Amino acid sequence: MESHKDCEINAPHSMGTTIIGVTYNGGVVLGADSRTSTGVYVANRASDKITQLTDNVYLCRSGSAADSQTVSDYVRYFLHQHTIQLGQPATVKVAANLVRLLSYSNKNMLQTGMIIGGWDKYEGGKIFGVPLGGTLLELPFTIGVANSISSLVPTFFASLCGSVTCNEKLVNSLQVHLLAVIICSGSTYLYGFFDQAWKEGMTQEEAEQLVVKAVSLAIARDGASGGVVRTVTINSEGVTRKYYPEDKLPRWHEELEPQNSLLDMLSSSSPEPMVS
Structure with missing residues (x-):
């Protein structure tokens, strides 16, 4: 029963995510994995976490x-209205500022961080990050x-409220700050990897390979x-999804090819020795 209790099947869906x-010389490349989880339960193994906002912004x-x-x-709705009123597509910065405004205005309720990327004729390829709280980077x-x-x-709040009197406002406030600290804790090794691997003036192929390798890591x-x-690659020529x-991702040293088990060897007519 304890294992069922820990599974949290009814927990909110999370894009527990990379x-x-x-940016590269000519545009931007966005990348993401595809796992959606509910607690420790994998709710979707092939979700699409890269959403189109306009023709040139994702x-x-x-x-x-x-x-x-x-x-x-x-944001998609507001950008559509913006395009109709001005008669031209919104820039990447306009889209990013709309995301920032919505995130900041609802920062006590939202538990999401987003990356906005795209290309426009004024500034070329741009990448903006909007973490929890609504900061625009x-x-x-x-x-x-x-x-x-x-x-x-x-569990955290149960242990906290055992020693102090907790009201709903305090719990909500602490929960938001706790999420803000933990939500990007897994990116430490990727930042180190990018500090070494990223360089200015990359080609499109180099940028795509870098993103795929980083997400795989x-x-x-x-x-x-x-x-x-x-x-998703976005540049002056349009948008390319890949x-x-x-089985096409880079393999790491601990991801060894599966070997025959002892049972497979015994049941085989011509057993092969196991590879150590």
Whole structure:
């Protein structure tokens, strides 16, 4: 029974996630894994976390799936109205500021971090990060690795409220700050990797390979990330989506090829020795 209790099947869906945005010489590349989790239960192994906002702007979602979907729907609607009124597509910065405004205005309720990337004729390829709280960061590359921690929060507050008197406002406030600290805890190794691997003036192929390699590394190390890798490349020529199944991803040293078991060897007519 304890294992069922820990599974948290009814916990909120989380894009327990690795999302990445990288600029290169001519555009941007966005990448994400595809695992959606509910507590420790994998609810979806092939979700698409890169959402289209306009023809030239896309958004990577992490944290609460419901929150990030709602924010992206509102931003898409406002950008559509903006395009109709001005008669031209919105810039990447306009889209990023709309995401920031919605995130900041609802920072006590939202549990999501997002990356906005795209290309426009005024500033070229741009990447913006909007973490929890609504800060807007323009960077050459942005990383967000969100751990699925919804099952940890009730335990934390149960231990906290055992020693002090907790009201609802205090719990909500502390929960938001706890999430703000933990949601990107898994990105430490990726930031070190990017500090070494990222360089200015990369080609499109180099940027795409970097994103795929980084997401693969996060999948190998982060239990909240998994599935396939999806990328979106945006430049002056348009948008290109790519999909990398698990067998096409880079392999790491601990991911060994499966070997025959002893039972397989005994049942085989010509058993082969096990490889150590």
